[in-house]
Amino acid sequence: SSGINAEYGAMCNDKYVGMVCCKEDNTETGKVLYIMTLGCLIMYRRRGVGSLLLEWVMELAQRIGTERIELHVHSVNTEAVKFYEKHQFSVKDELEGYYRYLKPTTAVLLSRDIDKDGDNG
Numbered sequence: 001s002s003g004i005n006a007e008y009g010a011m012c013n014d015k016y017v018g019m020v021c022c023k024e025d026n027t028e029t030g031k032v033l034y035i036m037t038l039g040c041l042i043m044y045r046r047r048g049v050g051s052l053l054l055e056w057v058m059e060l061a062q063r064i065g066t067e068r069i070e071l072h073v074h075s076v077n078t079e080a081v082k083f084y085e086k087h088q089f090s091v092k093d094e095l096e097g098y099y100r101y102l103k104p105t106t107a108v109l110l111s112r113d114i115d116k117d118g119d120n121g
Contacts, residue, residue: 003031004064008056010040010049017044020053024064033061033114035071054087061114068113072098075106084110 003024010018018040025032035057040049061069073080075094085091089110098107 018049030067033066033069070111072107
């Protein structure tokens with residue numbers, strides 16, 4: 001079963017430069033906030049927009065009481081994997097055949113536990 005769906009946008013000069021969409025899922029291993037998409041315009045990358053969006057997700061996860069945040073990244077997107085690892089996410093699995101229309105078809109599953117005491121680093 002599912003809970004909330006949420007999205008948040010980052011703006012600069014009255015235009016959206018980044019966006020994150022996530023949803024709450026109840027899994028057999030607990031309550032998870034799953035990031036469906038997180039991205040920002042190329043010209044705004046490496047300026048803290050992604051980190052700001054991710055910070056919003058972590059605060060939301062804490063507020064709604066999820067145990068962890070998860071997402072999938074295309075295996076060749078090493079920049080994204082490094083970005084999430086910099087924010088204390090770790091690779092939990094590699095899933096062959098996850099993507100139907102991308103080559104390679106492999107996805108990396110990243111996960112980060114949410115601290116209950118409010119310190120998400």
